[in-house]
Amino acid sequence: MSGRSTTIDIDPAEVERQLQANAEMLRTQLDGLRETGNMLHARGWSLGTSSNYSVVLERGPLELLLTASGKDKGRLERTDFVRVNDRGQRIERPGDDFPAENKPSAETLLHVVLSELPDTGAVLHTHSVWGTLLSDRFFEQGYVEISGFEMLKGLEGIPTHETTKRVTIFENTQDIASLAAEVRERLRDAENPLEHGFLIRKHGLYTWGRDLAAARRHIEVFEFLFECVGRLEFSAKS
Numbered sequence: 001m002s003g004r005s006t007t008i009d010i011d012p013a014e015v016e017r018q019l020q021a022n023a024e025m026l027r028t029q030l031d032g033l034r035e036t037g038n039m040l041h042a043r044g045w046s047l048g049t050s051s052n053y054s055v056v057l058e059r060g061p062l063e064l065l066l067t068a069s070g071k072d073k074g075r076l077e078r079t080d081f082v083r084v085n086d087r088g089q090r091i092e093r094p095g096d097d098f099p100a101e102n103k104p105s106a107e108t109l110l111h112v113v114l115s116e117l118p119d120t121g122a123v124l125h126t127h128s129v130w131g132t133l134l135s136d137r138f139f140e141q142g143y144v145e146i147s148g149f150e151m152l153k154g155l156e157g158i159p160t161h162e163t164t165k166r167v168t169i170f171e172n173t174q175d176i177a178s179l180a181a182e183v184r185e186r187l188r189d190a191e192n193p194l195e196h197g198f199l200i201r202k203h204g205l206y207t208w209g210r211d212l213a214a215a216r217r218h219i220e221v222f223e224f225l226f227e228c229v230g231r232l233e234f235s236a237k238s
Protein backbone atom coordinates (compact mmCIF):
# COMPACT_ATOMS: atom_id res chain seq x y z
CA MET A 1 0.00 0.00 0.00
CA SER A 2 1.50 3.35 -0.97
CA GLY A 3 -0.90 5.28 1.26
CA ARG A 4 -1.75 7.58 -1.61
CA SER A 5 -5.42 8.29 -2.17
CA THR A 6 -7.14 9.17 -5.42
CA THR A 7 -9.73 11.91 -5.60
CA ILE A 8 -12.47 11.83 -8.22
CA ASP A 9 -13.95 15.14 -9.25
CA ILE A 10 -17.72 14.99 -9.50
CA ASP A 11 -19.25 17.75 -11.55
CA PRO A 12 -22.72 18.43 -10.09
CA ALA A 13 -23.87 19.91 -13.39
CA GLU A 14 -22.88 16.71 -15.19
CA VAL A 15 -24.73 14.60 -12.60
CA GLU A 16 -27.81 16.76 -13.06
CA ARG A 17 -27.56 16.44 -16.86
CA GLN A 18 -27.34 12.65 -16.54
CA LEU A 19 -30.39 12.54 -14.26
CA GLN A 20 -32.35 14.67 -16.71
CA ALA A 21 -31.34 12.44 -19.61
CA ASN A 22 -32.42 9.30 -17.68
CA ALA A 23 -35.74 10.91 -16.76
CA GLU A 24 -36.34 11.86 -20.39
CA MET A 25 -35.52 8.31 -21.53
CA LEU A 26 -37.92 6.88 -18.94
CA ARG A 27 -40.73 9.23 -20.04
CA THR A 28 -40.21 8.15 -23.65
CA GLN A 29 -40.49 4.48 -22.67
CA LEU A 30 -43.53 5.16 -20.47
CA ASP A 31 -45.30 7.02 -23.26
CA GLY A 32 -44.49 4.24 -25.73
CA LEU A 33 -46.11 1.67 -23.43
CA ARG A 34 -49.10 3.95 -22.75
CA GLU A 35 -49.68 4.46 -26.46
CA THR A 36 -49.34 0.70 -26.98
CA GLY A 37 -52.00 0.14 -24.32
CA ASN A 38 -54.33 2.61 -26.06
CA MET A 39 -53.92 0.79 -29.34
CA LEU A 40 -54.25 -2.75 -27.96
CA HIS A 41 -57.29 -1.77 -25.88
CA ALA A 42 -58.92 -0.07 -28.88
CA ARG A 43 -58.39 -3.25 -30.90
CA GLY A 44 -60.19 -5.24 -28.17
CA TRP A 45 -57.10 -7.25 -27.20
CA SER A 46 -56.50 -5.74 -23.73
CA LEU A 47 -59.98 -5.31 -22.23
CA GLY A 48 -61.07 -5.32 -18.60
CA THR A 49 -57.57 -4.65 -17.13
CA SER A 50 -56.23 -7.77 -18.90
CA SER A 51 -52.70 -7.73 -20.41
CA ASN A 52 -49.31 -6.56 -19.24
CA TYR A 53 -46.46 -4.88 -21.08
CA SER A 54 -42.76 -4.32 -20.43
CA VAL A 55 -39.57 -2.91 -21.92
CA VAL A 56 -35.99 -3.67 -20.96
CA LEU A 57 -34.36 -0.64 -19.29
CA GLU A 58 -31.05 -2.21 -18.26
CA ARG A 59 -29.12 -5.42 -18.82
CA GLY A 60 -26.54 -6.84 -16.44
CA PRO A 61 -28.36 -6.97 -14.17
CA LEU A 62 -31.73 -6.90 -15.87
CA GLU A 63 -34.20 -4.10 -15.08
CA LEU A 64 -37.65 -3.89 -16.64
CA LEU A 65 -40.25 -1.16 -16.86
CA LEU A 66 -43.54 -3.02 -16.44
CA THR A 67 -47.23 -2.27 -16.06
CA ALA A 68 -48.44 -2.33 -12.46
CA SER A 69 -51.06 -4.98 -11.69
CA GLY A 70 -54.74 -4.33 -12.30
CA LYS A 71 -54.48 -1.13 -14.37
CA ASP A 72 -56.85 -0.22 -17.20
CA LYS A 73 -54.55 -0.71 -20.20
CA GLY A 74 -56.59 1.70 -22.33
CA ARG A 75 -55.93 4.59 -19.92
CA LEU A 76 -52.43 4.07 -18.62
CA GLU A 77 -50.89 7.04 -16.81
CA ARG A 78 -47.15 7.57 -16.38
CA THR A 79 -47.63 6.50 -12.76
CA ASP A 80 -49.23 3.11 -13.63
CA PHE A 81 -45.92 1.26 -13.87
CA VAL A 82 -43.13 -0.24 -11.77
CA ARG A 83 -39.45 -1.01 -12.24
CA VAL A 84 -38.50 -4.64 -11.45
CA ASN A 85 -35.22 -6.53 -11.19
CA ASP A 86 -34.15 -9.89 -12.63
CA ARG A 87 -36.13 -11.69 -9.91
CA GLY A 88 -39.31 -9.77 -10.65
CA GLN A 89 -39.05 -7.70 -7.47
CA ARG A 90 -39.96 -4.05 -7.45
CA ILE A 91 -36.98 -1.68 -7.24
CA GLU A 92 -36.53 2.12 -7.29
CA ARG A 93 -34.02 4.27 -9.12
CA PRO A 94 -33.45 8.01 -8.85
CA GLY A 95 -36.12 9.80 -10.88
CA ASP A 96 -38.71 7.01 -10.64
CA ASP A 97 -42.08 8.38 -9.60
CA PHE A 98 -44.29 5.33 -9.14
CA PRO A 99 -46.74 5.22 -6.20
CA ALA A 100 -45.75 2.96 -3.30
CA GLU A 101 -48.98 0.97 -3.66
CA ASN A 102 -48.21 -0.13 -7.24
CA LYS A 103 -47.61 -3.87 -7.41
CA PRO A 104 -45.78 -5.55 -10.29
CA SER A 105 -48.02 -7.41 -12.75
CA ALA A 106 -49.19 -10.82 -11.55
CA GLU A 107 -47.34 -12.25 -14.57
CA THR A 108 -44.02 -10.44 -14.00
CA LEU A 109 -41.95 -13.63 -14.03
CA LEU A 110 -42.96 -14.38 -17.62
CA HIS A 111 -41.64 -10.95 -18.63
CA VAL A 112 -38.39 -11.64 -16.78
CA VAL A 113 -37.87 -15.02 -18.45
CA LEU A 114 -38.57 -13.64 -21.94
CA SER A 115 -36.39 -10.57 -21.31
CA GLU A 116 -33.46 -12.79 -20.37
CA LEU A 117 -33.22 -13.62 -24.09
CA PRO A 118 -30.39 -11.40 -25.37
CA ASP A 119 -32.45 -10.02 -28.27
CA THR A 120 -35.57 -9.10 -26.31
CA GLY A 121 -36.27 -5.40 -25.82
CA ALA A 122 -40.02 -5.56 -25.11
CA VAL A 123 -42.67 -8.12 -24.11
CA LEU A 124 -46.40 -7.73 -24.72
CA HIS A 125 -49.25 -9.90 -23.43
CA THR A 126 -52.83 -9.67 -24.77
CA HIS A 127 -56.18 -11.42 -24.32
CA SER A 128 -57.89 -11.54 -27.72
CA VAL A 129 -61.03 -13.52 -28.55
CA TRP A 130 -59.43 -15.43 -31.45
CA GLY A 131 -56.25 -16.27 -29.54
CA THR A 132 -58.30 -17.44 -26.57
CA LEU A 133 -60.61 -19.64 -28.67
CA LEU A 134 -57.76 -21.21 -30.63
CA SER A 135 -55.72 -21.84 -27.49
CA ASP A 136 -58.48 -24.12 -26.27
CA ARG A 137 -59.47 -25.69 -29.60
CA PHE A 138 -55.87 -26.83 -30.27
CA PHE A 139 -54.71 -27.41 -26.71
CA GLU A 140 -54.55 -31.23 -27.00
CA GLN A 141 -52.43 -30.90 -30.16
CA GLY A 142 -50.12 -28.54 -28.23
CA TYR A 143 -49.89 -25.78 -30.84
CA VAL A 144 -51.80 -23.68 -33.34
CA GLU A 145 -50.44 -24.32 -36.82
CA ILE A 146 -50.30 -21.38 -39.22
CA SER A 147 -49.18 -22.11 -42.76
CA GLY A 148 -48.85 -20.35 -46.10
CA PHE A 149 -49.99 -16.85 -45.13
CA GLU A 150 -48.07 -13.85 -46.49
CA MET A 151 -48.53 -12.15 -43.11
CA LEU A 152 -46.12 -14.69 -41.54
CA LYS A 153 -43.34 -12.54 -42.98
CA GLY A 154 -44.19 -9.93 -40.35
CA LEU A 155 -42.57 -12.22 -37.75
CA GLU A 156 -38.84 -11.49 -37.31
CA GLY A 157 -36.65 -13.66 -39.52
CA ILE A 158 -39.40 -15.33 -41.59
CA PRO A 159 -38.58 -14.64 -45.25
CA THR A 160 -41.41 -16.36 -47.11
CA HIS A 161 -45.09 -17.25 -46.91
CA GLU A 162 -44.00 -20.85 -47.53
CA THR A 163 -43.55 -21.31 -43.80
CA THR A 164 -45.34 -23.39 -41.19
CA LYS A 165 -45.39 -21.73 -37.82
CA ARG A 166 -46.45 -23.70 -34.76
CA VAL A 167 -47.52 -21.49 -31.86
CA THR A 168 -47.06 -23.48 -28.64
CA ILE A 169 -49.94 -23.59 -26.13
CA PHE A 170 -49.18 -23.87 -22.41
CA GLU A 171 -51.81 -24.90 -19.85
CA ASN A 172 -53.18 -21.96 -17.89
CA THR A 173 -52.33 -21.70 -14.21
CA GLN A 174 -52.25 -19.14 -11.41
CA ASP A 175 -48.80 -20.49 -10.47
CA ILE A 176 -46.81 -18.09 -12.65
CA ALA A 177 -43.47 -19.16 -11.17
CA SER A 178 -43.99 -22.72 -12.43
CA LEU A 179 -45.26 -21.51 -15.81
CA ALA A 180 -42.21 -19.23 -16.11
CA ALA A 181 -39.95 -22.20 -15.33
CA GLU A 182 -41.73 -24.26 -18.01
CA VAL A 183 -41.30 -21.45 -20.54
CA ARG A 184 -37.62 -21.03 -19.64
CA GLU A 185 -37.11 -24.76 -20.20
CA ARG A 186 -38.76 -24.56 -23.63
CA LEU A 187 -36.69 -21.52 -24.62
CA ARG A 188 -33.59 -23.68 -24.12
CA ASP A 189 -34.92 -26.57 -26.21
CA ALA A 190 -33.11 -26.20 -29.54
CA GLU A 191 -35.03 -29.17 -31.01
CA ASN A 192 -38.37 -27.50 -30.43
CA PRO A 193 -37.75 -23.74 -30.47
CA LEU A 194 -40.10 -21.26 -28.88
CA GLU A 195 -39.87 -18.15 -31.06
CA HIS A 196 -41.87 -14.94 -31.47
CA GLY A 197 -44.69 -15.91 -29.12
CA PHE A 198 -46.81 -18.52 -27.34
CA LEU A 199 -50.38 -18.97 -26.15
CA ILE A 200 -51.68 -19.84 -22.70
CA ARG A 201 -54.85 -21.94 -22.76
CA LYS A 202 -58.09 -19.93 -22.53
CA HIS A 203 -55.94 -16.99 -21.45
CA GLY A 204 -53.92 -15.14 -24.05
CA LEU A 205 -50.81 -14.47 -26.08
CA TYR A 206 -47.25 -13.53 -25.09
CA THR A 207 -45.00 -12.03 -27.76
CA TRP A 208 -41.66 -10.31 -27.64
CA GLY A 209 -39.36 -8.41 -29.97
CA ARG A 210 -36.07 -6.56 -30.16
CA ASP A 211 -37.88 -3.34 -29.25
CA LEU A 212 -41.41 -2.15 -28.58
CA ALA A 213 -42.14 -1.59 -32.27
CA ALA A 214 -41.14 -5.19 -33.10
CA ALA A 215 -43.23 -6.62 -30.24
CA ARG A 216 -46.24 -4.55 -31.40
CA ARG A 217 -45.76 -5.82 -34.93
CA HIS A 218 -45.71 -9.40 -33.64
CA ILE A 219 -48.96 -8.87 -31.74
CA GLU A 220 -50.65 -7.45 -34.84
CA VAL A 221 -49.32 -10.22 -37.08
CA PHE A 222 -50.33 -12.98 -34.65
CA GLU A 223 -53.79 -11.52 -34.10
CA PHE A 224 -54.37 -11.20 -37.85
CA LEU A 225 -53.25 -14.81 -38.36
CA PHE A 226 -55.30 -16.12 -35.41
CA GLU A 227 -58.39 -14.55 -36.90
CA CYS A 228 -57.67 -16.14 -40.29
CA VAL A 229 -57.07 -19.57 -38.74
CA GLY A 230 -60.03 -19.15 -36.39
CA ARG A 231 -62.49 -18.17 -39.11
CA LEU A 232 -61.37 -21.12 -41.25
CA GLU A 233 -61.47 -23.53 -38.29
CA PHE A 234 -64.78 -22.51 -36.81
CA SER A 235 -66.69 -21.85 -40.04
CA ALA A 236 -65.55 -25.19 -41.47
CA LYS A 237 -66.51 -27.18 -38.36
CA SER A 238 -69.62 -25.41 -37.02
Ligand SMILES: CSC[C@@H](O)[C@@H](O)C(=O)COP(=O)(O)O
Nearest residue numbers: 048050051052069070071105106
Ligand atom coordinates in the same frame (compact mmCIF):
# COMPACT_ATOMS: atom_id res chain seq x y z
C1 LIG B 1 -58.85 -9.63 -16.36
S1 LIG B 1 -57.76 -10.30 -15.19
C2 LIG B 1 -56.37 -10.82 -16.14
C3 LIG B 1 -55.21 -11.15 -15.26
O1 LIG B 1 -55.50 -12.28 -14.48
C4 LIG B 1 -53.95 -11.40 -16.05
O2 LIG B 1 -54.07 -12.51 -16.90
C5 LIG B 1 -53.56 -10.22 -16.86
O3 LIG B 1 -53.38 -10.29 -18.05
C6 LIG B 1 -53.35 -8.92 -16.16
O4 LIG B 1 -52.77 -9.08 -14.90
P1 LIG B 1 -51.95 -7.87 -14.26
O5 LIG B 1 -51.65 -8.33 -12.86
O6 LIG B 1 -52.85 -6.65 -14.32
O7 LIG B 1 -50.74 -7.68 -15.11
Ligand SMILES: [Zn+2]
Nearest residue numbers: 050051125204
Ligand atom coordinates in the same frame (compact mmCIF):
# COMPACT_ATOMS: atom_id res chain seq x y z
ZN1 LIG C 1 -53.19 -12.36 -18.79
